[in-house]
Amino acid sequence: MEKQVISTPVIRRLPRYYRFLGELEREGLVRISSKELAQRMGFSASQIRQDFNYFGGFGQQGYGYHVGELRQIIGDILGVHKQTGVILIGTGNLGKTIASHMDFEKRGCKLIALFDENPLIQGTSTAGLTIMPMESLENFCQLHHPQAAVLCIPKHAAQQLAEKLIRLGISGFWNFSHFDLKINNPDVIVENVHLGDSLMTLAYYMHQKEEE
Amino acid sequence: MEKQVISTPVIRRLPRYYRFLGELEREGLVRISSKELAQRMGFSASQIRQDFNYFGGFGQQGYGYHVGELRQIIGDILGVHKQTGVILIGTGNLGKTIASHMDFEKRGCKLIALFDENPLIQGTSTAGLTIMPMESLENFCQLHHPQAAVLCIPKHAAQQLAEKLIRLGISGFWNFSHFDLKINNPDVIVENVHLGDSLMTLAYYMHQKEEE
C-alpha cells in the first residue's frame, strides 16, 4: 500500500484539529459532525471531511465523528506520544521561555539538553536541565544522538551552527534566529519561526484599517 | 483610483522581502534582479514580479530592482515607520521576552504599557516600562487609546479579556494564548500565534522521516 504524501496545508491543520478536539473532549462532548466542528473552527465542513479522509475515514455515516477517538487518531498521526530527542541552543530570555513553557513531551518531543556560550549561566538550571557549554555539544551528540535542535541564538550565528549540528547528526531545526536557514539536504527539516513577520503582518492590517 | 485588496499570502511575504532586502543592503548590494532574489529567497522570479506589481511596478526593465529603494517601498507599504500604540498583557516569561526582544518600533508599532495581575511584579520594569495592575487597564485605555494588544496570558482568560479590550477600543490582537480568539467584529484584526502547532508540525515531519 503506497503511502501518499499529504500536502503541507493539511499537515499544518492537524495540530489545530488536535487542539480543538481536546477542548471539546474537556467540554464532555462525545460526538461531533463535520458541520458543527466546521462552525467552531472556522473551516468548511467539506474541508474537514477531506482532511480526515487523507488518512482514511474515521467517521461514521449518519453519526459523525467520535471526539475522543478522533483526537487520539490525530494525535497518533502527529506522533504526540513519540519522544524525538531535542536540544536547545541559546538560553537567553527566549530560549528559557521556550524550554520551560513548550510542553515538548506533549508534542512528540523530549527536550534533553540546553546549551549556551555564556559561562555565567552555564551550570544553572532551566526546565529541570543544566545549561551546558557549547564545547560539550559534540560529545553530547555522539553520546545521546539528539535528532532536532531549537535555535534561540542571534541570526549571525545561526547558519554556521546549523551546519555544524547537521554534521553532528541533527536533522531537524526549530529556528527562532530571525534568519532563514539555507539547508540543501532534503532530509533536514527546518521550521523557521518569524515572530517579527507575524507582528508586521498585524501592523500592516492595523494601518490599513486606519486609512479607511 | 480603487485600491484593490491584496491577498493574504502576498501580504505575509512582505516582511520576508523586507528582511532579505535588509540583508542585501548590508552586504552592499545596490541592484538585484527578480531572478537572483528568487534564488536567495527560495521563491520563483515570477512570483516576485507578481507580488511587487500588486503595489505598482518599482523595477526597471533591463536593470532589475534597486535594493535600497525597494526595501524602503516595502517598508512603507508595511508601515514600519508608523507607531501603532500597543499594550502587552501578561508579563510572565513569555510576555517579558516579547516585550524586550521584539523591536516593536522597527515594525510599525510602539509598546506603550505592560499589565499583569500578579501584585508581586507590579511596579517592576521590563523593556523600560513599569508593569501595571489590571485594574489600571480601563483608565489607561481611555487616556492613551492603544490600538492593539499582545496577549501573553493563559488560554482560559483570553477570550473574556479580548472582549473587554474590544470594548475599551482595542482593534488588534497579537495572541499568544494558545487559544483561537472568536471575534465576530470584522474590524478587529487577530493574529494568532501557535508555537505549539509549529513544534508539532516539525515533530510530524521528523517522525515521518524515521519511518522510512
Added chain:
DNA sequence: TAGATTGTTAATCGATTAACAATC
C-alpha cells in the same frame, strides 16, 4: 425504514508559474 452525515468524486476558485511583449 427515514434521516443524518460521511466518504469521495467533480467543479470551482485562487494562487503560482510560464511566456512574452514592452522598454530601459
Added chain:
DNA sequence: TAGATTGTTAATCGATTAACAATC
C-alpha cells in the same frame, strides 16, 4: 543598438468547496 529584465497576460497547478451516492 542589443541584451537584459521587467510588467502583465495567459496557462497551469493545487487547494478548497460543492454535490451526491453510500451507508450507518
